[in-house]
Amino acid sequence: MTVHILTIGDELLIGQIIDTNSAKMAQMLLEIGAKVAGRTAVGDDHESIIGALQQATKQADIVLVTGGLGPTKDDVTKKAIADFYGVGFVFDQPTMDRLNMIYERIGKPITEAVSTQCLMPQNATVLTNKMGTAPGMWFEEGGKVVASMPGVPFEMEYLMQHEVLPRLQERFKALPTAHRTLLTCGEGESTIAEHLKDFEENLPPQVKLAYLPAIARVRLRLTVSDPDASFVEKTLEEKFREMEGLLPPHLVAGYGDETLESAIGRILKEKKLTLSTAESCTGGYLAHLITSVPGSSAYFIGSVVSYANAVKMNQLGVQANTLKQHGAVSEQTVREMVAGAIRLLGTDFAIATSGVAGPDGGTPEKPVGTVWLAVGNKERIVTKKLQLTKNRLLNIQYSAYYALNLLRLFLM
């Protein structure tokens, strides 16, 4: 089955928003063995949407539409889809009931604009959106499927996972397909690719290896598709083992859906160990990554974000002399921050960060992007210096992930 993705919204065309939905949808589709054949973006314009739908339904079996389902006037997708099919609207009581519940809970009256969300094209199957007010819609005509979802990323993801993908799997008989993923951390795509060069070149045609790089991490996804389901299972198992065996063990950080932060959480939980952070340049982002994992309260005690030097001294016990002699961005300071966090918050381990995140604040000796990391327990502290970019947000993210990886290696 071939899929065309149609994204709708003026904000996409003027470049105000980067389209992350398309990539996410493509990844989700791959997991059920569906291939994206093409992608179109149009503005919030009635004629353009209809034209794009005509084109897309000619080219693909399935057209997935995102965007333009909100209650405001610039959102015209629903009307355009109805006109594309030449149908009118019907009032959908279940949607009204759901909206009533939502607005009751937040204690606000339903506006006229909101209530128009209950009007649905006559031929639509309503897809319940538990993450927002605008429902999704499913259409089948002439052997082609059109599914429409809101453009808000988490609403789209919810509807894809719970409504669209299961329907597509039922509707189209997909080739037996299976995936396994391996999370690596600490080396870039090209280094990983060197380790896997021969492996990749000799893969049978039913097996595909994809590199999914992210900050400080590369996820490897192995996919096998074949009419013979037992071949799929056997080959995936074999090739996955072979691939993992070719990588230096310290690069392997997790499996499946694991993230670096959840993999670390799993280890800490198993070993009944606790963690705290003492953050300067990461400004709370490291604690955020750790606490984004459900159940992290079992091992994460807390963090001191010591943006001001006074907090480094008064809370974390960094010596005034250390700051004076070596500066806040130094190996000595992050060492004392780790020791201070362990003492103050009573944890087995602590991570500390201090750096020049930028864009300003650099000096010739410590230019923007200079970061010191430390990880340790009561017995031992390891440190690492990074020389990162000129981009503040990237520096924060890199520092946090490298620091987590330093902890992972420390725990190994």
Next chain:
Amino acid sequence: MTVHILTIGDELLIGQIIDTNSAKMAQMLLEIGAKVAGRTAVGDDHESIIGALQQATKQADIVLVTGGLGPTKDDVTKKAIADFYGVGFVFDQPTMDRLNMIYERIGKPITEAVSTQCLMPQNATVLTNKMGTAPGMWFEEGGKVVASMPGVPFEMEYLMQHEVLPRLQERFKALPTAHRTLLTCGEGESTIAEHLKDFEENLPPQVKLAYLPAIARVRLRLTVSDPDASFVEKTLEEKFREMEGLLPPHLVAGYGDETLESAIGRILKEKKLTLSTAESCTGGYLAHLITSVPGSSAYFIGSVVSYANAVKMNQLGVQANTLKQHGAVSEQTVREMVAGAIRLLGTDFAIATSGVAGPDGGTPEKPVGTVWLAVGNKERIVTKKLQLTKNRLLNIQYSAYYALNLLRLFLM
């Protein structure tokens, strides 16, 4: 002049790469008043590329193509463009000279794959790419322009800036266009739309209003396009003032590129006030948002992420009795957290959060999504209870943005 963007590459269709080029190109085009009418992505496939070129040149005056110009086998754009025009190839000596220079400098021999980069469609004007080996190409036929650039972001940006945009400005007289944006915070899209209903309905055709919703915020963008530049300027000024006047003042959080966090930073900086946070359910995310703003060290002192109750008591001075009687997720606890952060970190203001982020940990009285926020100074503390979703990450983000908005309202 209308522009269509055509991006080429299998890596885009399988979701391996997020397409940031399209947004960047659209932004660059806006600056010369050119409007992107649509966007298409296709794989590295000869027929798909030709089909997309036929469609795109029908719909727009200018088609900007990126991707598929490298020397590797899966890059087929050049051949497809030549076939689209029905022309053969010629050898381009200046490109060969440039490649010779580059390869001499890096001390590598030119491979056959690389030398094919000197073959150009007969009707192409070669655009010199000083950032890489693959040249750009410019085509004009039947009043339509097609410009082809490599997909590597900084090569594309170089060619856009130095070759494509100047040619477009010379070739097409663009309609004068200007934008202004307003950031609102605290109400959803539909409530804002109610305030602006009459305004929107009576806008002249040269003026467009777009709603760009994000978590707890809605950005409003007003765009004016008209052949008369002074009309554009005057109308934008007038309509923007009118629009702002129709909104309750407490909803207006910032202007232009301002974010909620940078707008708050601007106020704190102006008033020379300092801020700290005491976070439980937001787990450092609030501090991260605040410190993502360059220069935030001028007003942000630090944060205590008190995930464990022991940290709430030992660091922030929350009374054991308060936790026992009311629980960690309570108005009393967040009040004491604010007072504790102000005392401990010596700041003018503090924000505190405590809630059940989920997916587990809810009780009948405090289900998942129950969050208490507090904001205050030494004199006064205000609190707010939220009843959010079942999604952990969403609850964290909502809590942080609502807490920032509570501080903004407190500062007003």
